[in-house]
Amino acid sequence: MTTSEKFPFDKTPQTDFSQVPSPCFVLEERLLRYNLQVLRHVMDEAGCEIICALKGFAMWSTFPLVREYLPGGTASSLHEAKLIWEEMGVKAHLTAPAYREEDWPELEQICSHIVFNSLNQWNQYRERALAAGISCGIRVNPQYSEVEVDLYNPCIPGSRLGTTANHIGDRLPEGMEGVHFHTLCENNADALERTFKAVEDRFAPLLHQAKWLNLGGGHHITRADYEIDRLIALIKYIKSTYNVQVILEPGEAVGWQTGYLRAKVLDIMDSQGINVIVMDASVSAHMPDCIEMPYKPKVLGAGDAPQTGRTNNEVAPWRIGGGTCLAGDFVGDYQFDQEPQIGDPLIFNDMIHYTMVKTTNFNGVQLPSIGIWKEEGRFQLVKSFGYESYKDRLS
Ligand SMILES: Cc1ncc(COP(=O)(O)O)c(C=O)c1O
Missing domain, CATH: 2.40.37.10 (Lyase, Ornithine Decarboxylase; Chain A, domain 1)
Structure with a gap:
């Protein structure tokens, strides 16, 4: 079933634009609530965690509403992590290509999960992260993406986004608990299925060792034609096969058509x-x-x-x-x-x-x-x- 079949909704604008100054971004609260309800449904049915990626949606005046449905947010920098901590009232998940030494004293206080992009980065910050009780993961590059625009494709040769299988081997480094991949952009569940197959082909041993698996963002879950049941079935398969907690971190799907x-x-x-x-x-x-x-x-x-x-x-x-x-x-x-x-x-x-x-x-x-x-x-x-x-x- 698709999202609109399962959750029919009239998106005709209700805003009276004569009351809105120009120029102005204006969010319709009911449209955001709709998206959050859809995402919450996936969370509940699949038994996964969906957190909001601030890089795509950081309108923090709405975070109290977001928090009625979603457990938190994911950051790409210290500042986004701080915004999650201050305005969502929870510790952040964090994923960035590389971290700055000077940010660590604050990151240790406000992050629950940190994803490392390379083993170099992991080796540099391992002791600090573990001492702070942060759950750490590695971003892998499955070398498979259906994104057609190179600007948004993290798998092109020369990409700096994620560690390839030849560099990590079959064992999760000691102390590491999670695996993360992000290779989708505005994709449906069929693309996630094929992508996950590529992840399994290259990283199945790591998945068996991990406590959690983060499927990144790019899941267009709130778009009308998104195959929502197919996503739920895939997440259930991942959980039962690998015994991992599954996390999704969409940004666009939170703010889509709001x-x-x-x-x-x-x-x-x-x-x-x-x-x-x-x-x-x-x-x-x-x-x-x-x-x-x-x-x-x-x-x-x-x-x-x-x-x-x-x-x-x-x-x-x-x-x-x-x-x-x-x-x-x-x-x-x-x-x-x-x-x-x-x-x-x-x-x-x-x-x-x-x-x-x-x-x-x-x-x-x-x-x-x-x-x-x-x-x-x-x-x-x-x-x-x-x-x-x-x-x-x-x-
Ligand atoms: C690591 C990571 N997670 C999540 C997202 C959010 O993706 P989207 O807004 O397309 O759902 C992105 C987007 O670039 C990303 O790079």
């Missing part, structure tokens, strides 16, 4: 036959994955249009661009139901995960505010950013 970036049309111009909108947000500074991945977000009230300069269409397409000097700071071409006017709102859908964690102050552009459309039907402005947040990052 809200919007509300922006506004500042200007409209004709550029060599193409209608162009300049908005009060920036693609490169506020939604950089659209350029990096790349992908084209949905805009409410607008349809997709091929990126061309054609003006002989019945309705000419509109190219939406940001307010920076970067020529490529645009998101693509759209057909609008109603011709855009200066001052009109522009609502980008699904703009919560991997957006506010990645914003920059390039060009000194205004950072979008952060707000919540509450379940009881009112807007709560959580934070807005001014000149100080720009100045603070420079000297």
Whole structure:
């Protein structure tokens, strides 16, 4: 069964955007609760632990809600670990390519699990980690990933993400309790099955010795077509075959389709036959994955249009661009139901995960505010950013 078959849900926006300042990331609380309920279902049915990856979703004003459903979070740095400790009230899981000596005094206090990327790193910090009672693991590289974009593929030759089988052999180093792999990105359960097969082929002896196995992130569990029962069956198989505790650490699945970036049309111009909108947000500074991945977000009230300069269409397409000097700071071409006017709102859908964690102050552009459309039907402005947040990052 897929997620939407098991948990049908109407995701039509309920936010009244006229109450939301521009630009602003606005999360709909009910949409986040929906995702959390789905994730909790997997946890309960499969008997695993699902923790939130802050790299993808770190909107900490919602952490009390997240904690109603999930037991904690996973960090990629001291700062994310601190945020988990402070705002989730639990010790963090931590996985990073390498650790800084100077971070250790704090990490020892606030981490329950630390995953090492290499045996060098393990040998460097082993004594400290064990003395602090931290449960340690090794990130392995199964040399199998179905991710097509190299930018997100941790298994390409030259990858620094994880230890390959030839370097670790058949025995978990003494004192180590866990194995971790992360090779998925927006994948369904079938890709996890094939990936896990590659992990078994290369690392089965380690799995038999481990207390826990972390399956990383990239599980698109809350997406409508995700095969949720298939995931649950696989986790049960892993648990019974290897007698390990199973941990998943999705980020995107927590924030998936939970809200919007509300922006506004500042200007409209004709550029060599193409209608162009300049908005009060920036693609490169506020939604950089659209350029990096790349992908084209949905805009409410607008349809997709091929990126061309054609003006002989019945309705000419509109190219939406940001307010920076970067020529490529645009998101693509759209057909609008109603011709855009200066001052009109522009609502980008699904703009919560991997957006506010990645914003920059390039060009000194205004950072979008952060707000919540509450379940009881009112807007709560959580934070807005001014000149100080720009100045603070420079000297
Ligand atoms: C080690 C690790 N864990 C978890 C995640 C979260 O992945 P996602 O947000 O795609 O679920 C990532 C993402 O890059 C990662 O590198």
